[in-house]
Each structure stands twice: as C-alpha cells, then as structure tokens.
Amino acid sequence: MKQLIIAIALSGVLVSCNSSGKNKKETDASSATETVTDSTTTKTNYVAIDTEEALIATSLMAAPAASRDGCTVIGYNSEGEFVTYKEGNNEFIVLADDPNNQGFSAACYHKSMEPFMARGRELRAEGKTGPEIFDIREEEAKSGKLDMGKPGATLHIYYGPKDTYDPETHKVEGAKYRYVVYLPFATAESTGLPENPVSPNHPWIMNPGTHRAHIMISPLADEKE
Template sequence: MKQILITIAIAGVLVSCKNTSENKKDADDSAVVETVENSTDQVETNYVPIDSDEALIAASLMAAPEASRDGCTIIGYNMAGDFVTLREGGNEFIVLADDPKKSGFNAACYHKSLEPFMARGRELRAEGKTGPEIFDIREEEAKSGKLDMGKPGSTLHIYYGESDLYNPKTNEVEGAQYRYVVYLPFATAESTGLPEKPVGPNHPWIMNPGTHRAHIMISPLPDKNKN
C-alpha cells in the first residue's frame, strides 16, 4: 500500500512539472509573437518630397513596366519648370514625368508609336485649347489621316496619386495606383465585345467608342498590402 501511494505521488509531481513546462513554453511563444507584431507595427516608411530631377525621374519611372525601365526615354517638366528630355532611352517606351508644379503625382508611360498623338495634344494645350477643342481637332486630323494614331493596341500606363511624396528606397509614391489604357482608334463595344461602362471592380471597358480616342480602360484595385 505504501509503495502504491509513493507511485501516485511521484506521478502527480511529474504531471505538474509537465504542465508547468508547457504553460511556460506557451507563454514564451506568445511573448515572441507579441514582440514580432509590435516590431512590425513600429516599422515606418520614410516618404520625402520630390525635390530634385533625380527624384522626379526615379518616381516617374514607376509608371513603366519594371523590366523596361532602364531603357525608357523620359520627357517632361524639370524642377526648373522647363519641358525637356530628362533622359534619352532606346526601347519602345516614353515616360512623361510628373509635373512638379501640379498637386499630387501623375506620371505616364506609353508606346513610342503614340508620340505624334500625345505631342499634338501638348501642342494644342500650349496654344490654350480646351479639352473638348483638342478632342475635336485631333478627331478631324485622325479621320483625315493627318494625325498618326500609332499602332492599334498601343498601351498607356498611368501611375497616379494624391500625394507627391516618395520613398527613396523603392521610388514608390505614397498611395499611388495604376491605370492602363489600350488605344484602339474607332473601336466600338460591338467590335470588341466590351461594355461601354465598367460592370465591376477591375473589369475592362471601352471609353470614347467609335472615335479616334477609343480605348480600353483597366483600373486595378489598390494593393491593400501596401497600405
């Protein structure tokens, strides 16, 4: 009987030690997780103003496909307010840099075959023409063959946001998003099978159908992981 009582007592001690050890391990694991989570919460991105041509170029290049950024030609207003070629390039893309004098951020990257169309718009805008006037003039010139509209399917990539702050480590602009435009002059809903209005998030649709400026609009939803 005495031996049985001793055996029971020893077993109780062992179980108690095991439970204490497991509880301590659980507590240690929880502390590690909490520490990691707290450390993650404390990580902040240091966004800064775009205050140099170098920063302007780096941020504007985010509009271009990543694999093509090294070879893009970059044009636009520099920090001094002059419209210049900020960098010569040799591939199929032209980047139109953000205008430092305007609020927010808006850079674009387009296929070089669209340059006559884009340049004509800038020219007319410099003459003081309004948006509707520019549309009508280019519509007439495109229909007559005077204005080269580029290769059907040429794409415009837009990188835009309300902020003009960027991260020097990644060149990303705070809160910026992407939008894509695929030009198909004089295309319609019937010729493409696309709706004339978006039917849901991320859904492509055709804008300005039947005109020189007909294009497919694609507006991806923001990446929540970057917020």
C-alpha cells in the first residue's frame, strides 16, 4: 500500500514538471512573437520631401539642434529661383536642399560667411566654372575686397543619397554630417594638421595656404559598412 502511494505521488510530480515545461515553451514562443511584432511596428516609414514645410524642416537638421528655431533659411525652390524660406534672428544661415538635385544636401553656416557664400552663388549664376570661381575669390580675398568672415567660422553639412525623410523626427534617410571650419590662408604648419585625411572622423586641412583653407571633419563610416 505504501509503495502504491509513493508511485502515485511520483506520477503527479512528473505530470507537473511536464506541464511546467510546456508552459515555459509557450511563454517563450509568445515572447518571440511579441518581439517580432514590436520590431515590425517600429520600422520607420520614410516619405518623400515634397512640400516646402518638409524641405525647411529637413534642411534645418543641418543646424545645431538648440539653434534651429532662430535660423534664416534660404535656397533654390523647385522653379530654380533663389528665395528666403524663413527669416531668422540668430548667427546661423541654412542653405536648403535643392529640390531639383538628386539626393539631399543642406548646409548651415555662420552668418559672417555670407559674403563669401553669396559671391560664389553670384559667380555660378554668371556661368563661371569651379576653378574660375576659386581664382576670382582668391584674388578678391587677398586684396581685401571679399570678406571671408570670422576665422574659425563653421559650416555644417547634412547630406545623403536619398530624398526621403521621417515626418516625426525630420531626419533624412541615410543622411550624415560633415563639418568644415574655415581658416583662410592657414597651412599644415600653422595648424599642425595633415593635408590629407588619415581616417574617418579625423580632421585634416584642405586647400592650405589659400583663401579657402579649411579644416575637414568627415563622418565615421556606418558599422554595417
């Protein structure tokens, strides 16, 4: 009789263990399903930058976050006209992405650089080539005719190969940042910087010894790359 009672008790324990194991598997499977569902629902839905509001919002991503509300925004519209999209009240000017060009490229620069930037736009409108624009501004900067802005003025570039964005965050799909610090007529010797990039995100000096000398800081490559 005692042996029969022990056998029944052991049988109950085994059934309980099997049931518990089954429940755990069901719970794990349920969790896995929830994880898959969550990853699917959180996928970003990028849309085309097809309104003026979207163009301004995405272009402002080139500016430091704390300063975006006060930036002036200028640029070419879809008709090719150069317009002021937004009047600002701080030290930054944002050059909006050109909707007629593929991909995305917006820039934010210190307002002291506007004479230099505006002169470039003027010369391009006259049909001058890149090398011609460089030579003209070089001569004008050396003579003092062209104001190059404050030494150390920075240009922020937000760019990428696509022209779709997240309407909630205004981030452009695949876009990255590059920073340019202008130091007219600086050299490798005066700054201690190399004249060629050493590695991603490493500063180097471009166009040394000229009016357009500037420190380049390129983005780190994506981990998936």
